[in-house]
Amino acid sequence: MAELRALVGVKRVIDYAVKIRVKPDKTGVVTDGVKHSMNPFCEIAVEEAVRLKEKKLVKEVIAVSCGPKQCQETLRTALAMGADRGIHVEVPESEAERLGPLQVSRVLTALAQKEKAGLVLLGKQAIDDDCNQTGQMTAAMLDWPQGTFASKLTLEGDKVTVEREIDGGLETIRLKLPAVVTADLRLNEPRYATLPNIMRRTTRQPGRWEATNPSLHRPPSVVLQPLPVQVYHCTYS
Amino acid sequence: MLRLCGGRLAAQLGSLHGSLQKPACGSVRGVLSCIDPSLGLNDVQKEFQKVAFDFASREMAPQMAEWDQKELFPVETMRKAAQLGFGGIYVRSDVGGSELSRLDASVIFEALATGCTSTTAYISIHNMCVWMIDSFGNEEQRHKFCPPLCSMEKFASYCLTEPGSGSDAVSLMTSAKQQGDNYILNGSKAFISGGGESDIYIVMCRTGGPGPKGISCLVVEKGTPGLSFGKKEKKVGWNSQPTRAVILEDCAVPVANRIGNEGQGFLIAMKGLNGGRINVASCSLGAAHASVVLARDHLILRKQFGEPLANNQYLQFKLADMATRLVASRLMIRNAAVALQEEREDAVALCSMAKLFATDECFTICNQSLQMHGGYGYLKDYAVQQFVRDSRVHQILEGSNEVMRMLISRNLLQE
Numbered sequence: 001m002a003e004l005r006a007l008v009g010v011k012r013v014i015d016y017a018v019k020i021r022v023k024p025d026k027t028g029v030v031t032d033g034v035k036h037s038m039n040p041f042c043e044i045a046v047e048e049a050v051r052l053k054e055k056k057l058v059k060e061v062i063a064v065s066c067g068p069k070q071c072q073e074t075l076r077t078a079l080a081m082g083a084d085r086g087i088h089v090e091v092p093e094s095e096a097e098r099l100g101p102l103q104v105s106r107v108l109t110a111l112a113q114k115e116k117a118g119l120v121l122l123g124k125q126a127i128d129d130d131c132n133q134t135g136q137m138t139a140a141m142l143d144w145p146q147g148t149f150a151s152k153l154t155l156e157g158d159k160v161t162v163e164r165e166i167d168g169g170l171e172t173i174r175l176k177l178p179a180v181v182t183a184d185l186r187l188n189e190p191r192y193a194t195l196p197n198i199m200r201r202t203t204r205q206p207g208r209w210e211a212t213n214p215s216l217h218r219p220p221s222v223v224l225q226p227l228p229v230q231v232y233h234c235t236y237s
Numbered sequence: 238m239l240r241l242c243g244g245r246l247a248a249q250l251g252s253l254h255g256s257l258q259k260p261a262c263g264s265v266r267g268v269l270s271c272i273d274p275s276l277g278l279n280d281v282q283k284e285f286q287k288v289a290f291d292f293a294s295r296e297m298a299p300q301m302a303e304w305d306q307k308e309l310f311p312v313e314t315m316r317k318a319a320q321l322g323f324g325g326i327y328v329r330s331d332v333g334g335s336e337l338s339r340l341d342a343s344v345i346f347e348a349l350a351t352g353c354t355s356t357t358a359y360i361s362i363h364n365m366c367v368w369m370i371d372s373f374g375n376e377e378q379r380h381k382f383c384p385p386l387c388s389m390e391k392f393a394s395y396c397l398t399e400p401g402s403g404s405d406a407v408s409l410m411t412s413a414k415q416q417g418d419n420y421i422l423n424g425s426k427a428f429i430s431g432g433g434e435s436d437i438y439i440v441m442c443r444t445g446g447p448g449p450k451g452i453s454c455l456v457v458e459k460g461t462p463g464l465s466f467g468k469k470e471k472k473v474g475w476n477s478q479p480t481r482a483v484i485l486e487d488c489a490v491p492v493a494n495r496i497g498n499e500g501q502g503f504l505i506a507m508k509g510l511n512g513g514r515i516n517v518a519s520c521s522l523g524a525a526h527a528s529v530v531l532a533r534d535h536l537i538l539r540k541q542f543g544e545p546l547a548n549n550q551y552l553q554f555k556l557a558d559m560a561t562r563l564v565a566s567r568l569m570i571r572n573a574a575v576a577l578q579e580e581r582e583d584a585v586a587l588c589s590m591a592k593l594f595a596t597d598e599c600f601t602i603c604n605q606s607l608q609m610h611g612g613y614g615y616l617k618d619y620a621v622q623q624f625v626r627d628s629r630v631h632q633i634l635e636g637s638n639e640v641m642r643m644l645i646s647r648n649l650l651q652e
Contacts, residue, residue: 037287073280073283073284076280076284077287192288193285194288194320194321195322195326195335195337196330198281198285198288199335
């Protein structure tokens with residue numbers, strides 16, 4: 001469907017190669033000064049979306065990240081891989097720790113409706129919390145079908161065929177769009193960003209943008225600027 | 238991109254299985270704050286440094302030992318690197334280059350060298366050759382030669398050194414006599430990296446009288462009658478690149494293949510070498526960085542006398558010295574790279590100083606890391622010995638460190 005918009009969620013997590021240390025007060029792990037990068041499963045989701053765009057099955061790939069301003073680095077990586085636009089839902093650092101799958105799925109629900117996305121692609125889980133909930137919750141809130149743990153994705157017309165890796169082996173299901181799909185390891189091999197892409201995408205600085213949206217229960221209203229990365233501020237109760 | 242299924246996450250799991258066989262890069266991307274090579278870089282530079290590190294740890298590090306032991310020239314891997322833009326990093330984009338700065342190139346080579354120093358060194362030589370054609374060639378030459386070189390569809394070699402002229406490069410004797418539309422070349426070049434495999438040879442030859450003003454730069458394509466190669470040299474390191482003598486016997490090269498004007502060759506060579514020195518020093522940096530990380534990991538893991546080696550103050554201090562000299566080398570190189578790209582008048586001296594300092598210090602760092610590994614460091618199963626062997630030659634080529642001292646003292650003592 002050449003009019004299809006794909007919304008891809010990307011999460012900024014501690015890099016997989018880092019040796020994690022627990023904070024002295026035992027409230028969590030040390031994140032200050034620690035190398036972060038895009039969640040590997042989110043990379044796979046971005047790669048799949050970009051491949052669909054290259055096959056002309058998807059019109060636009062929009063990357064979304066929720067969190068403090070460092071999330072913009074993750075969005076830049078997504079842009080360098082081939083995403084068209086990035087949306088940063090800004091959550092102040094102090095509240096970021098309370099951000100979990102429930103809150104993120106509310107944001108994704110609102111954005112999917114606002115951006116009129118037909119496909120929401122996420123990683124199956126994040127490597128920091130291993131929740132494996134955001135995709136499923138988002139589908140439920142949107143009342144869309146879901147294909148989780150996808151190891152193969154085929155778009156045909158208004159249907160998407162998803163081959164899932166499940167406990168018993170492989171299961172193939174067919175969903176009617178719009179749908180939510182979460183990527184598993186063997187869906188694809190993410191590309192490296194090329195130097196020209198990095199230069200092209202990352203030199204466009206986000207800058208201060210207007211954003212308003214006080215509540216997650218209502219779709220965010222935003223004054224758009226023609227820049228590749230948009231920022232929404234969000235507070236939630 | 239041929240990677241094993243789930244390569245990255247498999248590597249993540251694999252790195253939990255002890256330090257033997259662990260690729261050097263597994264922990265290179267972790268948190269080692271004071272030697273973190275991304276400190277001081279802007280966001281864009283950090284982005285492509287990350288790509289280079291990823292590429293090094295996934296595409297190069299797992300194979301560096303095999304490339305070294307079997308003496309394989311990793312054409313496919315280098316072409317993958319070129320697809321990312323690493324084939325012509327500071328070459329203009331209208332001929333396929335990435336049009337980045339010298340500092341960007343240094344950052345990239347440093348990162349790639351943590352994967353395989355020898356292969357990265359060859360990639361940097363290739364980059365230097367493409368740059369020469371891009372900077373000094375005419376439009377026709379640029380559009381003819383640069384695009385296939387930037388994509389690494391074709392490989393390039395740089396031919397300056399001869400059996401009789403190494404440090405005394407000006408005394409080169411390969412002659413090029415004009416006959417009609419061709420130059421007829423006679424002579425031989427020694428120690429040519431990529432020799433025999435490369436498609437394009439940038440040959441410095443004598444078209445005029447003695448001295449620097451008689452030297453010109455010619456592009457000789459493989460397959461030209463009269464161009465042949467010596468035997469593949471057996472080396473202590475740099476084994477992933479073939480090194481051969483390049484022999485020219487009545488080799489006819491079109492005048493149209495001359496880069497720049499007659500007599501401009503030496504100037505081109507020297508300008509190329511300034512950047513080449515930063516590049517080779519950056520490769521040393523990568524090797525040293527990987528070696529420090531390996532040493533650190535080993536000190537934490539290895540126990541003797543009832544405790545990890547890391548509790549031993551001598552080794553702690555030694556590691557601190559290694560880290561300090563690594564950062565000092567890095568700063569010198571990056572400073573020189575900026576001076577070069579800004580065309581400052583002290584650029585030549587700075588490049589020489591950076592090359593001298595960094596190649597010496599980084600080799601010592603690699604060597605000390607090997608020492609810290611004890612007997613294991615001497616085994617080819619461990620990467621540190623390859624970093625030592627590969628970085629050793631950086632003190633010799635691109636202008637030996639003795640020649641660097643000549644250039645620096647000349648700068649100081651000139652009236």
